[in-house]
Amino acid sequence: MSVATPPAPKERRSARDSSASWRWTDRLGLAFAWVLGVMFLLITVGIVIYLMVQGIRFVKPEYFVTSPSAGFSESETGGFLDPLVGTIVVASLAMAIAFPVGLGVGVWLSEYGRPTWLARITESTVEMLAGTPSIVFALFGVLLFQHPALGLFSQSTDGVVYGRSFFAAAAMLALIALPLVVANVREGLQAIPGHVREASYAVGKTKIATTRRVLLPAARPSVVTGAMLGVGRVIGDTAVIILLLGATLKIVPAEGPVGELRGTGSTLTSFVFQNAPTGEANQPEKAFAAAFVLLAMVLILNFAMDVVVRRGRRLTWGS
Amino acid sequence: MGFLSPPPVRKLPLAGEDTARVVEPNGNGASSFVSSGRRAVASTSLAVDRMQVEELSIAYGSKLAVDSVSLPIRQGEVLALIGPSGCGKTTLLRSLNRLTELTKTASLKGRITLDGDDTATFEPTSLRRRVTMVFQQPNPFPMSVFDNVAFVLREQASRRPRKRELKGAVEDALRRAGLWDEVKHDLAHPALRLSGGQQQRLCIARALAANPEVLLLDEPCSALDPQSTQVIEDLIVQLREEVAVVIVTHNLQQAYRIADYVAFMYLGELVEYGPAEQVFGAPKQERTREYVSGAFG
Ligand SMILES: Nc1ncnc2c1ncn2[C@@H]1O[C@H](COP(=O)(O)OP(=O)(O)OP(=O)(O)O)[C@@H](O)[C@H]1O
Ligand SMILES: [Mg+2]
Numbered sequence: 001m002s003v004a005t006p007p008a009p010k011e012r013r014s015a016r017d018s019s020a021s022w023r024w025t026d027r028l029g030l031a032f033a034w035v036l037g038v039m040f041l042l043i044t045v046g047i048v049i050y051l052m053v054q055g056i057r058f059v060k061p062e063y064f065v066t067s068p069s070a071g072f073s074e075s076e077t078g079g080f081l082d083p084l085v086g087t088i089v090v091a092s093l094a095m096a097i098a099f100p101v102g103l104g105v106g107v108w109l110s111e112y113g114r115p116t117w118l119a120r121i122t123e124s125t126v127e128m129l130a131g132t133p134s135i136v137f138a139l140f141g142v143l144l145f146q147h148p149a150l151g152l153f154s155q156s157t158d159g160v161v162y163g164r165s166f167f168a169a170a171a172m173l174a175l176i177a178l179p180l181v182v183a184n185v186r187e188g189l190q191a192i193p194g195h196v197r198e199a200s201y202a203v204g205k206t207k208i209a210t211t212r213r214v215l216l217p218a219a220r221p222s223v224v225t226g227a228m229l230g231v232g233r234v235i236g237d238t239a240v241i242i243l244l245l246g247a248t249l250k251i252v253p254a255e256g257p258v259g260e261l262r263g264t265g266s267t268l269t270s271f272v273f274q275n276a277p278t279g280e281a282n283q284p285e286k287a288f289a290a291a292f293v294l295l296a297m298v299l300i301l302n303f304a305m306d307v308v309v310r311r312g313r314r315l316t317w318g319s
Numbered sequence: 320m321g322f323l324s325p326p327p328v329r330k331l332p333l334a335g336e337d338t339a340r341v342v343e344p345n346g347n348g349a350s351s352f353v354s355s356g357r358r359a360v361a362s363t364s365l366a367v368d369r370m371q372v373e374e375l376s377i378a379y380g381s382k383l384a385v386d387s388v389s390l391p392i393r394q395g396e397v398l399a400l401i402g403p404s405g406c407g408k409t410t411l412l413r414s415l416n417r418l419t420e421l422t423k424t425a426s427l428k429g430r431i432t433l434d435g436d437d438t439a440t441f442e443p444t445s446l447r448r449r450v451t452m453v454f455q456q457p458n459p460f461p462m463s464v465f466d467n468v469a470f471v472l473r474e475q476a477s478r479r480p481r482k483r484e485l486k487g488a489v490e491d492a493l494r495r496a497g498l499w500d501e502v503k504h505d506l507a508h509p510a511l512r513l514s515g516g517q518q519q520r521l522c523i524a525r526a527l528a529a530n531p532e533v534l535l536l537d538e539p540c541s542a543l544d545p546q547s548t549q550v551i552e553d554l555i556v557q558l559r560e561e562v563a564v565v566i567v568t569h570n571l572q573q574a575y576r577i578a579d580y581v582a583f584m585y586l587g588e589l590v591e592y593g594p595a596e597q598v599f600g601a602p603k604q605e606r607t608r609e610y611v612s613g614a615f616g
Contacts, residue, residue, distance in 0.1 A: 195458040199522070200470075202418060203529055204448035209476035218461040316461040317511050 048295065055292020058285040068249050068271070074285045082250045083271035083290065086166075087235050087297075089260075090245065090267055093170035094177055094234045099227055101174070102181025106226075109182070110189040111211055130179035134172075138243035141172035145244070154262055155254035165254065166261045169245040173237060177230030184229065188222025189215055221312040228305040232298055238269040247274065268294045366393040366579075369532055369563040370415065370450075375429035377410050377419060384410040386587040387429065392533060394563040397555060399578035399595070401571060403610070407587040408567040412535050415565070416450035417443045433532070444475075451526035452535040456542055457518035459510035459525075464502050467510045467521055468492050471528040488528065496524035497554050516547025523554065527562075534558060536566040540573065552577050571611065575599050583607045 022030075066079030105122060113119040145154055146163035154165035192215055200210040216223065241247055246264030253259035266274075268290045274280050275287035370392035377385040385407040392398055392415075400408045410419065417438060419425045431438045438446055460467050468489045469482065489506075493499040498520040502513070510521055519539060526534055536555070540548040555564055556577055568574050574581055574595070581598040583591045583606075591598055591607040602608040 192461070193458075195454060195456060196460060198418070198421070199454065199458040199460065199525075201421060202416065202447060202452040202454070203471045203525060204444045204446070204451075205470075206444055206475055212476045213470060214460050214462070314509070315463075316509055 048299075051288070051291055051295055054288045055295070058289040059292055060289070063286075063289055068286075070249065074283050077275075077281065077283050077286060080268065080271050080286065080290050080293070083266045083268045084293065086241075086245065086251060086265040087267040087269075087294075089265075090166055090170050090173060090241070091231055091234045093166060093261070094173035095227065095231055097170065097174035098177035098181055098230055098234075102178050102226065102230070103185055103223065105178075106182045106185025107189065107211060107216070110186045111207070111215070126179050126182050129175055130183070133239075134176055134237050135239040135243075137172045137175055138240040141168055141240065141244045144168075145171075152262075155264075162254075162264075164244055164246040164264050166245065166263070166265060169240055172240045172244055173234045176237060176240070177234050180229045180233060181223075181226040184222045184226025185219065188219030188226075191222070192218050218316050220316075221309040224308045224312070225305055228301055232301055235267070235294070235297060236269060238273055241267050241270045242273065245270070268297075366395040368392075369394050369434065371430075371432045372411075372415075373430040373432070375411070375414065375427070375431060377407070377414055377425060377427050379410075379422065380424045383587055385414070388584070388587075388589040390582055390589060390592050392563050392565055393580075394532070394561075395559060396579035397559045397564045397566060397577050398580045398582060399574035400565065400567045400582050400584060401569075401574050401610075402584035402590075404569075406584045408584055409537055411584070412452070412537055412565060412567055415533065415535055416447045416452055417441075418447070418452065448529045449531050450533040450535065451529055451531040452537065453519070453522050453526050453539050455538040457515055457522055459513070459518050459521050461509070461511055463507050464493075464510050464513070464521060465489055465506040468524055468528045471525050492524045492528035493521075495527050495558070496520045497550060498524055514547075516543050516550065519543060519547065519551065520554070523551070527558075531562055533563045533565065536564065538567050538569060541569065548573070571599075583610060585610070 060079075063079030063081075064084065065081055067081045068083070069076070069078040071077040105126065109119055109123060142163055144150060144163075145165070145168040146161050148156075148159070148161055150163075151161040153167040153171075155162040196214060196218070197210055200214050201207075205213075245266060246252070247266045247270040248264045249266065251260065251265040252263045254262040254264075256262065271290045272287045272294070275283040275290065277284050277287075279287070368391055372388055372390050372392070375385060375388045376383065388411060390398075400411065402408055410425075413419045414427060415431060415438075419427060420443065433441070433446070433449060438450075460470065462470070465482070469485045472485055472488050473479065490499060490503075493502065498517060501517060502508075502521075510518065513521060519542070523534075523536075523539070540551055543551070552573065555566065558564055559579070566574075566578070578595045581591075581593065581595045582589055583598060583602075583604075585606055591602060591604045593603070597603075598607060599611055602611055
């Protein structure tokens, strides 16, 4: 048996150290990635700027306070007060359902997860929700809310349930936002090292106290991100609005208590849909103006999210 | 590797004394440093029994980690648990405030009493307020320095009492941990921005805030620099007057510097338990002698 002498170490080169050691294929790949990245960036920025410029030309202050009305020219069709209110109402309602439920499910999956079989089922259900096209939720919602048992959530005349209302739309939109909330809450909680939990138990805190006072505050940036992404999805959805909110020109309250929420209406998305050059109403200027407002809302939301997340990180994890 | 001559041993002040004296080893060529001076241990007579571990065995699944260990834990003394890696020191320590229950595979036999009451009959949360623990890795909560301590003082998840009412108690805990002067101006800063040594002292402050009867320390200095280590050692020696202190350490010199009693564990068994001078100076068991001399040369 011979003792093998280890081969003398060749000149060591690490791919990261200097680009001099890169092969030409690496360089080509990098160049390709760069070109693609810059291209997508330009396209995105281009769309945003184009819409902004187009939109801002057509936005008039009175649109925000005038209800839409039927007409043939841009001067006759009014503004988008009702769709704007509709967007805000339906998003608030949907998040009022999706946020607490999503938070609860996220915490339960991350911190408890018992019984295991139920956690598994819940997990795959949430994943399935995330992958379902919103038109499917919309269709399902129509069938669901037309059922006489759920008649109280919408207008019903002579026993015929109309099935379209802010409640119905918000319920289905909540299902769309739910997976985003759950995923972000879980991610935030799982990023907290286990020894933080142990430290809390070691000074006599219960699991609930630990979750509420240590884990959730530490995960706040993720929780906020989840909620904001959920809001973004909800205000951007069109399918559910058209099928389940009625997409009526104005907000049409139902008879009886909380008639407004049981009635129909529209949102900025369905307003754009109908006023686009290909839509029924075909009032492109209105469509661009409404799209501008929608886009501005989403951008403001993203900006607010960024601020909250940064601040939260600085306050808890330091620097 | 070992010391040719014994290292100087700092004599830490007892309550009442106010200066630490450094005692030079007498250097008479003894192979052990034990004959050298050491903090005079005179507090044994003041010691009060706090906890009693009786025939304690702990297994993870079918693997025995602690094998029928019995020992007392007294206030007024520092008890050091020493032994090679994997001998069950951490497991024994964690069982004292029932943190072992968080490990699903762990099972426990035997009895542990706190002031005469079986700890198994306690609510785990109330036991863990009376027997608190500091971990090897500093693990402050991701919140402000103030909130780290205040959280412990509050009733479970409640927000009462409010910040202003807690200020005194928080300050007191931070003072006892010797951290107050360094953080008094940035109590609102995130705790994770403190240095490692400060974080560990914050963890000690947190553990003291609940006013425990027993303080458990699992290698509290192993992630720290020598200076922070010394600060914490001084602290531990002061603390033993008010709480019973149990410390796990791999550093035998540290055990020698600060411990009054030493328990040597090997493969889950308690091989030897006795006053520090005896365990280090004249170990009764062959295995103890090997371990102690092996580490010191
Ligand atoms: N969570 C666990 N699950 C299974 N086995 C464990 C677990 N924790 C510890 N053990 C086992 O129990 C034995 C004792 O471990 P313990 O952590 O108490 O040792 P230790 O004396 O603290 O060691 P060290 O000095 O390295 O910290 C080891 O053999 C270890 O493998
Ligand atoms: Mg250990």
